[in-house]
Amino acid sequence: MVGSLLHPLNIFIVGLGTGFLIPLLNRLGKGWVAAAFLAALAAMTLISAVCAIHLYYGGEPIEILTGGALPPYAINLRMGLAEAFVATGATATALLGAIYVLREKYAVMLLYLILVMGVIGMIATRDLFNLFVFLEIVSIATYGLLSLGSRPEALSASFKFLMATVVASTFFLLGTMLLYAATGILNIDDLIAAREGIAGPIAFAALMLLLGCLLLELKPFPANGWGLDVYETAPGSIAALVASVVSAGVFFALLKLMPLFEDYWVVIAATGAITFVFANLIGLSQTKAQRLLGYSSVGQMGLLYMAAALLHIVDAKAAMPLVIGGLFINHLLAKAGLFWLAGVVSRERLTDWAGLGQHPIVLAGFGILICAIAGLPPFPGFWAKWQYIVSLASHGKFVWIAIALLGSLLEAAYLFRWLALTLHRPAGAKDWKPSRLALLPVFGAGALLALCGYGAARMAGLDADWIFLPLIAGLAIVVLGCVSDPAQRIAAILTVAAGGYWLVQGMTGIGFLFGALFFAGSAALVIASLYRKERRPGFYPFLVVLLLSLQALPRAATGLEFFVLFEFVTLASYFLILRRPEARSAAFSYVLFSLTSGYCLIAGFAVAHAVTGEVSLSALLTAAPESALAFGLLAAGFLIKAGAVGVHVWLPGAYADSDDDLSAILSAVVSKAPIFGLVVAAYATIRSEAMLDLAYAVGCLGMLTTVVGAVLALRQDDIKRMLAYSSMSQLGYIVAAVALMSHLGWVTALYLTANHLAVKGILFLVAAAVVLRTGRRTFSALGGLVKSMPVTFGIALVGVVAMSGLPPFTGFGGKWLLLSAMMEKGWYLPIALGVLATLVGLLYMVRFIRAIFLGPPRGATHTVPEAPWPILTAQAILIAGILIMTFFPKLLIVPISEAIDPAFASTLVWEGMSLELIYGYWNPLPTMAAAVAVSLLLIAALWLVRRRTARLPGTARSANFYDHYQPLLAAVTPPWAVTFWTAVARSTQRLGMLAGRVYTGNGQAYTLTVFYYFVAVYMVCAAISF
Amino acid sequence: MTELIGSIVILIGAVFLFSAGLGMFRMPDAFTRIQAGTKATTLGNTLVLIGIALYFPSWSLKLLIIAYFVFMTNPISSHALARAAYGLQGRCGGGVRLETAGTPDERSGP
Amino acid sequence: MISQTVLVTGLLLMLVGVWGMLTQRNILRIVIGFALMGTGSHIVIVAVGYVAGGTAPIVDGPVTVANAAARAVDPVPSALAVTAIVIGLAVIAVMLAFAIRLYEAKKTLSIDAFADSKW
Amino acid sequence: MAETILLAAAALIFLGVVLGVLRLVLGPTAVDRVAAIDMLTITSISLIALYALVAGRFIYLDVALVYGVLSFLAVLAVARYLERGP
Amino acid sequence: MSSRDVNATPFALRGFVWLWLLLVAIWLAVSSTFAVESVLAGALISAALAAFFARRFDIWGGIRVSPGRVYHFLLYTGAFLRELVHANIAMMRYVYAPRIQIEPGIVTVKTRLKSPIGRLALANSISLTPGSLVLDLEGDEMLVHCLDLRGADPSEVARGMTRGIEAPLEKTFG
Amino acid sequence: MPRAAVIPLLVALGVVFGSVAINYSERTVLPPLAEAYVEMVPRELGAPNVITGILLNYRAFDTLGEVAVLFMVAAGVGLLLGGRAKTDDPDETQRTAAVPPSEIVRHGADILVPLVALFAAYIVVHGHLGPGGGFQGGAVAASCILLLVLAKPEYRVKFAQLSVMESLAGLLIVLLGVAGIVFAGGFLDNRILPLGEFGALFSAGAIPLLSVFLGAKVGCELSVIIGRFRA
Incomplete structure (x- = not known):
């Protein structure tokens, strides 16, 4: 009995029966209508869900027979797993969105209900003409619902929609009948079985008409102006329905008929690709929320059918559920959620969205959905894109991968720009109160997305649940934050420490070393964040996510795990940076470059996977020399994240404009993530000479970065900006060291990493303390703090000395090792660059100390108190680390050597060099003596400088000691990179606006485009088949 | 024999129908076209139906109904049409002679 | 031969409809263009179902159960045409309703007045 | 013989239809076109009845009847529409 | 549709009878069969229609036969x-x-x-x-x-x- | 739209359609599916009209969808046109009243409406026997309403009654479908009633019943649509 009640046929009985009942119920009262409406939708959802579960656990596909006869004669429908899944998604979305129409007239609910039923019919039916009927049911219900938008522009948009879709469905009707004329078959299964025999001009025209209709219903560029207008002007709830549920039905219809279009899969893919790229390109220049979402929807559908067609081409049946299902459910829920939100917010222009940040709940929902659409973990779109890229990479379809990534990047650009807009409220913005109930569907969509994301992760082969630990911990901190603020802070610190400790447990080798570094750095720096007393909504949760993901990074065993965690790091740090209004543009470029880097990585891992056939990261070791592409992509990705010269434009803003304690964490700890990645990626180069040349190129790039970073640092007047460029410079050294691909090089790299972590943490915290106490952050506005902040001065001095490569601290040893390793490999150009960079570095470091602490005091800064204790504590811990490394280098270097030994033990590069030899470079007395002598000289020099400034107080010339370098520096470092990237961004946007000119707003023009689109598809396919 | 008679009756009806078409084509203005075209068909149609009834006497009842229906509807529709044309042209008193080519211009839109 | 004639008629009617819907300015005329296109497609459907020398697939009078298969035209397109016509009618009704609303919104029926959303 | 006459009749009616269609296309006013349609519908009833005769199928007469009803209404509707004016 | 409140009943009844008879006649002519069920159905349907329309259209009430x-x-x-x-x-x-x-x-x-x-x-x-x-x-x-x-x-x-x-x-x- | 842009399109579409028309050859035999229908409908369903048999049994699911389409259009047109203020445009009402239909049309309608209604009933109940059925009959029934609307300005379409009727008819159709599952071979199977004598009025199982419901529903829906357009 229960079984028969849950039979999928009942979806239609319930849908139509309730639909017919609604006018009667309306005479009883509105309440009855709403109750019946919700009950029917819930029943449809339940039935689909039960079917899906039943089928998932191995049930046979359920055949739905009608008319008391068997298929070729009577219409039959089928609920397979795919059908049930899509139907469940569609009905669940519709059920969530139903809340928004409960107050409307009964006819609206009736149309809504039958529309949902129609979509399920489109999904389930196996009869071509029945598909047409359901298509029309859905279309007509849509037309009816569109009438809810009663503004004139909504009406005209609806009419345009009507014109285009009527043409499309006429195509379908004609196609169906011509196909019947050619074959005498209407049943889809029979058609697919007989597809070899479907030949000749009539059958071809029929197929083209069908294909044309389905493509057009999916709104391909450029024949989609009608759809966009509707998305723009319809009420949010209806636009959500059209964009998600209706598109789901049409898409599934296309998927179902895909085998019929076997010869034209490439056309479908190209259509999708063009749509995806151009929709997102035009999306860049949008100013209205719903129209923007419209472009995104159109683009996502393009991606979806491009992926479907490509997977058919490469015959990757196994990947289909994850890719199609993941992209589908992602778009369905996220787009519906965003449209709902747009409806709830009901502000047309993007700029009017500013100030939503006042409502953390709204913002949270918005952020979740944006991340989901942008294809970020843990949402299903991410796993689907991963699988898509992996599947295509193994068939060498790199162009298609590039298209997907390019489109995704464009899409992410406008989505994140929008997100950033909402955060900060301009003065005089209207106050606005969201209704809790209206937000329910938005969060429902978010929760379902997370759930599906988990399922998709399992399907993608991720069986490491600890990966989600950071997210869960972050969520817990959020909950705690609602209870008590201090508790949240303490819990955050404890979570970072305990979680990190737990994560580091299972690591070995280089992973363990990095893990330990991340752990130590995070634990030390997170304490410093206690110095901020004010409430910081969202800070601690994201901090926990960031640091835990970072610490988990070395634990990743597969490319996927690594990449997921890497993306977590990126996202969490993006949101942290974004918290500061001043950092909005910095955060934007940060996220764009990070995503680009991510896409390089995803492609790199996919290629690596294709080459090695294994998912494990360690497989890279055996991959050479075919993996040159993989290495290139991975290196590119990590170099972008490390801020290599040319792509460093995001770096100063991100490090300098974020919160002061966050800057320390970002620069000291987070910046080491790409270094770790580079080390992992560099495994791939070990086995071949050709690949080592690549590594050499990377090394040169690293050294160039060092020089450029140093020169740029010297130019800065802002303390944090200077430190940021300094970070870039230092990372360049490390990159070069890794690229050496020798034992000594890697030892150096790790050694420098540890050093830089400690030093940059200290210096940024110094900056934080200075900014906190004086409220100033430019060299020209500071001076003479040595009296009021002596401890900080001492700490800063240690930091500067340790960093600038002067004895007696670790920096010296690091530089020494690096130069030795380069000599050994004969890298003379990098050596020259390194020496140059060291000299410049010396200059800016001296300036740091001198301008802040030693120079003449300005304003009332000499009365400020010492730095607060959390900062000092963190600095003390880091200094302890430096001291340990200085005096007991063996403690660090021995584990390093041991860790990297397996990597180099049996390589070509490992030519007879021994550990003893390294210690031979490091230990000798003369070196140490020379070092001490140089240090003394330096101190003397400093003292002299101090005397001179004391003698000439207050003169501008001496205050800005480096002013006379400025013209020279400006001449050697024109902002090429910034100019270049700005030009790229501008021209992209301009291209988008140019492409957007096809949307004239004229319904007839749109209809004409629809026809021409069909003709174009026909011609292209004709060229393919004849 | 009845078949032959029937066919001849049908032919006569066809002649009327044709002349209706001719009248429709040749007449100078809307009123006269209605006169010649839509009403001359009535007789033609009736004759055709009678001819068919001669072929199949068992059909005659239904043919009668069709004929009756046409007799009922045709004057009403042509009257309504003529009245519309008259209304469009503007009213004038009884006994006034009309300009033969004085039909109003086609209006655009509703 | 008959079905080809009908087929060509239907296709031509569709082309006329397309021409009308794309070149006319008045929305009602555009709707008529759509109606013509729909009618053309229905004619095509019927044409596709014709079998040389066939008659309506209704067992009555000269058509018996035994000879039906030999004498009848294809019933499937006819059945589908009924559905298609009803749906076409429905669509035209919706279009006209929208046309009325559009007219009320701007007191004009020129399609050029309704190019609201762009880019 | 009878068949020849029938054929001639059909041809004549068809010619009438052609003339009516010409008027429909030429216009020049809406009333002319509707009048042409009115004439064509009645002629079509005859044609359908004639086809029923040729095919020997009684049931086709139903078609003629329904056609008559609907086309009468169409003409009446347009006439009323024209009467209400622009 | 005009309705006559006063003395409506006899007028409507007369109209009903004439309309009914007319409709039955037309039904029989149209269906061209005298099978029992067909006649029965026709009579029923005609009666229903006549009952429905005779009250509403007074034109039928004016018919007298002699x-x-x-x-x-x-x-x-x-x-x-x-x-x-x-x-x-x-x-x-x-x-x-x-x-x-x-x-x-x-x-x-x-x-x-x-x-x-x-x-x-x-x-x-x-x-x-x-x-x-x-x-x-x-x-x-x-x-x-x-x-x-x-x-x-x-x-x-x-x-x-x-x-x-x-x-x-x-x-x-x- | 400039015609210069449309002409190439028509040429292209003409090429597409031309390729179909040139290559189309008239059928000389029925395709297997159609042949099966022609044999099955009289034998299994007991309906002389094969098309009705297909529409109301084998492809009844389509028919149900079609009913849903009309139902939705009635609702949608109601949404579009029903909510407008009754006298928002004094011009409009004045104009309607300015030219009342003539006496001939009014009285002609009086005579014709019952006749047309009878035709509608005839067509509906003979759906399985002749070229009729629920849709055609429903359309004719709705034309009664159209005639009234045209002939009588004072006539008001009773939306409430019609919508109740159409809902009831719709529910009955669905129930008939469910009855098909319970008592016969599947959803919307017509063999829940005896097939009866071939060619008789009461035969072919539930097809006449379904046809009547369909006719009622379609008639109501079209009437509602007509009423809404009356403005």
């Missing part, structure tokens, strides 16, 4: 058919003439008829005969469009139109 009325109705029918054929042939003369020479015009025709059905029959008869076309009917005046008024007296033409038709109609319907 042998005299039937006789006059037949008279009318004959006169009308004669007139129809005559007028059609007259029309063919115009149509086939090498040059159409006509002088259309509008005449006013007076009628004595009062019952709606009679007036309708008269107007339809005039409209059905080619050469004259009723443009409007208001009160006792009918506006008739005439195809050709050359050399004719409009009032004579007007009288000629109702001749032979109006009298039997008056007798039949009142």
